[in-house]
Amino acid sequence: MNSRRKFLKTSAFASIAIISAPSLALSTSTNRYSNRYLIGKSTPALYGKGYRLLKRAHEAFLDMDSAARKHGMRIRVVSSYRSFYHQNLIWTRKYNRYRSRKLSPKTAVEYNIRYTAIPGSSRHHWGTEIDVVDGSIKTSRYPLNTKNFHGYGIYKNFREWMDENAYKYGYFRVYTNDHTRRGFKYEPWHYSFAELAKPMLKEYTERDVQNILKEQELLGKKYFTETFIKQYTKDNILGINKNLLV
C-alpha cells in the first residue's frame, strides 16, 4: 500500500471512530474520546449513589468521603454528570430569565457565561466533575453560594478541609479565587478528578470548538462568533486551576 492510500485509510478510520466510538475506543492519545462523549451526547457508564461519575472518579470520591466522615463531615454531591440536554435546560432557563429583564440577547449570553457553560462545553459532561457541600449540615437555602464557604458561612470548615485534602484523592478545585484568572467566577464547590479530566480537556481543545457549538440548537448562538469563541476558550475553558491543565 503506498503511503497516500495508507494515510487515507487511517484517517477514514479515525474519523469514523470519532463519531461513533464510545470512550477509550482508540489507544492513541489524541482520539481517546469521541466528540459526542465530550459534549455530553453519549451515554457513558456512570457510578455512584446520589451522583454519577466515571468509575475511577467514583472510587476516588468514596475514599475522599470516608476520610471526610472521620472529621464529622459528609461530602454531598449537589451536581455531577450532566448531559448536553440537561445543561441546555439550565442555559435556556437562565438566558430567558435575563431576556425577560429586557437585557439584549448578547448581554444575556455574556451574563450566562459568568457561571454557566455553553451546552457542549461544560466539564460536567465528562463524568469527572462534582459540585459538593457538607451534607452533615442541613440547610433550606440554596447551598452553592460563595458566602457559605467563607467568613461565618456554614461550609467554611468543609471548604478548608477540602483545600487541605481533596488533592490527595486526585480532586482539584477548577474555578479558583485566583484574581488573575478570567472566565467563570470563583466556585469553591466545584471539583474535578484530574487524572481523567486532564486528557479530556486536552482533546476537547484540539477539536474545533466553534463548529461543535455552532452545530447545536442553542439560544444566543448567533453571538458565538470566531472572536467570541476564541475568548471563551481562553478565559472560560482554559481559565482554570493550573493543576488541571496539561
Ligand SMILES: [Zn+2]
Ligand atoms: Zn460545577
